[in-house]
Amino acid sequence: MILENKNIHFVGIGGSGMNPIASVLVDMGYKISGSDIKENIHTLLLKDKGVQIFYGHDVSNIRTAEIVVISAAIKANNVELKGAINHNLPILKRAEMLSYIMDQHNIRLAVAGTHGKTTVTSFISHYLCSIGRKPTYIIGAPLKNTTIASQYGQKDFCVAEADESDRSFLFLNPNIIVITNIEEEHMDQFKDIKDILDAFNNFIKRLDKNNNLLIVNGDNENIKKLNVKGKKVITYGFNNNNTVQAKNLIQTDGRKSFDVYVDGELIASQVKLNIPGKHNIENCLTVFALAKNFNLSYSDVVKSFQTFEGASRRFHKAGEVNDIMIFDDYAHHPTEIKSTLEAAKEYNRRIIAIFQPHRYSRFAAFQKDFVTSLSVADKVFFTEVYAAGEDPGNVKAIDILPMFEKNKAEFIPIVSNIPPKVAEIAKAGDLIITLGAGDVTFVSKEIVQILNMKKVDN
Numbered sequence: 001m002i003l004e005n006k007n008i009h010f011v012g013i014g015g016s017g018m019n020p021i022a023s024v025l026v027d028m029g030y031k032i033s034g035s036d037i038k039e040n041i042h043t044l045l046l047k048d049k050g051v052q053i054f055y056g057h058d059v060s061n062i063r064t065a066e067i068v069v070i071s072a073a074i075k076a077n078n079v080e081l082k083g084a085i086n087h088n089l090p091i092l093k094r095a096e097m098l099s100y101i102m103d104q105h106n107i108r109l110a111v112a113g114t115h116g117k118t119t120v121t122s123f124i125s126h127y128l129c130s131i132g133r134k135p136t137y138i139i140g141a142p143l144k145n146t147t148i149a150s151q152y153g154q155k156d157f158c159v160a161e162a163d164e165s166d167r168s169f170l171f172l173n174p175n176i177i178v179i180t181n182i183e184e185e186h187m188d189q190f191k192d193i194k195d196i197l198d199a200f201n202n203f204i205k206r207l208d209k210n211n212n213l214l215i216v217n218g219d220n221e222n223i224k225k226l227n228v229k230g231k232k233v234i235t236y237g238f239n240n241n242n243t244v245q246a247k248n249l250i251q252t253d254g255r256k257s258f259d260v261y262v263d264g265e266l267i268a269s270q271v272k273l274n275i276p277g278k279h280n281i282e283n284c285l286t287v288f289a290l291a292k293n294f295n296l297s298y299s300d301v302v303k304s305f306q307t308f309e310g311a312s313r314r315f316h317k318a319g320e321v322n323d324i325m326i327f328d329d330y331a332h333h334p335t336e337i338k339s340t341l342e343a344a345k346e347y348n349r350r351i352i353a354i355f356q357p358h359r360y361s362r363f364a365a366f367q368k369d370f371v372t373s374l375s376v377a378d379k380v381f382f383t384e385v386y387a388a389g390e391d392p393g394n395v396k397a398i399d400i401l402p403m404f405e406k407n408k409a410e411f412i413p414i415v416s417n418i419p420p421k422v423a424e425i426a427k428a429g430d431l432i433i434t435l436g437a438g439d440v441t442f443v444s445k446e447i448v449q450i451l452n453m454k455k456v457d458n
Helices: 019-027 041-048 079-086 094-102 117-130 193-205 278-293 298-305 334-345 360-365 367-374 397-403 415-425 441-457
Strands: 007-011 031-036 052-055 067-070 091-093 107-112 136-138 157-161 176-179 213-217 233-237 244-252 255-262 265-272 316-321 324-329 350-355 379-382 409-411 430-435
Touching: 007 019, 007 079, 019 031, 019 041, 019 094, 019 136, 031 041, 041 052, 067 079, 067 094, 079 091, 091 094, 094 136, 094 157, 107 117, 117 136, 117 157, 117 278, 117 298, 176 193, 176 278, 213 278, 233 278, 244 278, 255 278, 265 278, 265 298, 278 298, 278 334, 316 441, 324 441, 334 350, 334 367, 334 430, 350 367, 350 415, 360 367, 367 397, 379 415, 397 409, 415 441, 430 441
Parallel strands: 007 031, 007 067, 031 052, 067 091, 107 157, 107 176, 136 157, 176 213, 213 233, 233 244, 324 430, 350 379, 350 430, 379 409
Antiparallel strands: 244 255, 255 265, 316 324
16 A cells, blocks of 8 residues: 655645644655645644645655645536546555554544534544553544544554545444444535445444454434444443443533443442533543543543543534633534533523534425524524535525524624624623634634623723
């Protein structure tokens, strides 16, 4: 596959899926270059590691490349991709390069599922680091503890997210698979839920035949439909039939505590996490499942939670001004939005949600579900759809406005007009949260700035 000393060029190197892989390859000793439309924090960090970064796409950017890596976001008419084809350069998809990295390790753990992949990968990676195992990890967002999304460690463990959105997880060769949940999503790529389940079944078939483990959410109805015959399975969740179970959830001081049972035996009492939400209690159970498989200390699992702050853009606190809390979250599917807003409710505050739909295909498929999920908040502001390269067709975000109860929601088409509007109505005791995978993330920071300026003026 790849020989030592090859020059590898990434088209779209600043993307959340590309930059962690490029960073690991630098640490493995490869010479890396890459291009992207504009500068971001990821390109700057890679530049600091010696990566040659080009801004804008041009065929001259690949002049020294011997291998070209592309993500699913790169279109067929990209000049660098076309140049690589014309020069007969090997062209690898992002997942193929990820597979190459994972294959260099003894234990190859892939985290798959419709929701929660980044958080679960972060939980597991942080835990392994905390017990001194020095894993290689590749995550779709930086760990808040370290501010980095990847690490090249020892050849023991490699932990990575496995992306089902374009079926690229079928390039991977794991011997441990975690599946968090399965729902309808990416319906521009899949025909129906059966098509999605077929893809996950094909992914399970890629497990090592002799040394394998499936850690799956035993409460998810679609996961129960998967073919796991011949695989070692550990289930987790809230229901009684799971191998690893969270029970006795108690709300105290804005956080839930819970007990953990393994094989019906209490192994940890009144565990608390630093991140809110029932869904994160579910996510953390995957770490207990991993510890069970390798006969590792459960107390070390609990200890690792004490220093785990989560992943970037997952209930990230942007600031607090005059008792107004401002958060930002990547949630962009109705289920994720509902879970995030329910977690916000744990703070016992008025919730103001700011939502930017992401992709026209997703918005068109789940309009009513978005309204239901967003309605968990007390007040909703939403903006026009973030296209992410898609053609809008006849889809318009304002179409869902009549679906909300009266005075619940307000449509503000231009993102930059939202911060002053929200800052104007915000009052002490409120919790403001931005939701979406697009540029809505900047809104939270702008609201903090406006509120701080108002504080000075007063």
